[in-house]
Amino acid sequence: xxxxxxxxxxxxxxxxxxxxxxxxxxxxxxxxxxxxxQYMRRxxxxxxxxxxxxxxxxxxxxxxxxxxxxxxxxALFFSENFQTKVAPDHSNFLDMTQGGILISEEFVVIxx
Numbered sequence: 824x825x826x827x828x829x830x831x832x833x834x835x836x837x838x839x840x841x842x843x844x845x846x847x848x849x850x851x852x853x854x855x856x857x858x859x860x861q862y863m864r865r866x867x868x869x870x871x872x873x874x875x876x877x878x879x880x881x882x883x884x885x886x887x888x889x890x891x892x893x894x895x896x897x898a899l900f901f902s903e904n905f906q907t908k909v910a911p912d913h914s915n916f917l918d919m920t921q922g923g924i925l926i927s928e929e930f931v932v933i934x935x
Contacts, residue, residue: 824864825896826929829886832921834914842883843870845916853912857904862895863888882922896926 833842846868854860867887871880890896899905913919 824929825890825893826927827886827888827890827896828925828927830882830923831884831886832918833883834916834918837916839870839883842916846884850909850912850916854905854909857902857908859899859902859904862890862899864891865889893926 833839837845851868865888869885869887871883888896890899
């Protein structure tokens with residue numbers, strides 16, 4: 824199983840709530856509407872919560888997406904549909920100069 828992680832920073836001037844609303848109500852439906860979305864096995868978005876003693880979060884969201892293989896990951900992200908319908912929307916809610924990406928295989932230390 825392949826997992827892709829994104830760390831996201833919202834666009835300057837956008838509130839955290841507006842960022843979360845836009846992702847949920849506009850961006851995720853764009854992604855799920857393309858046929859290549861079928862390659863995702865699991866899709867999770869995590870948003871920060873107040874946590875005393877930990878300071879301000881470094882990012883506004885972490886996205887985790889699981890795939891059966893690198894070929895499936897590539898089939899989604901390099902598809903014409905993703906490139907022309909989904910990717911252009913990123914600048915509507917993301918600071919494109921920040922954030923990160925990691926393609927990985929999980930190593931489970933504690934399960935359950």
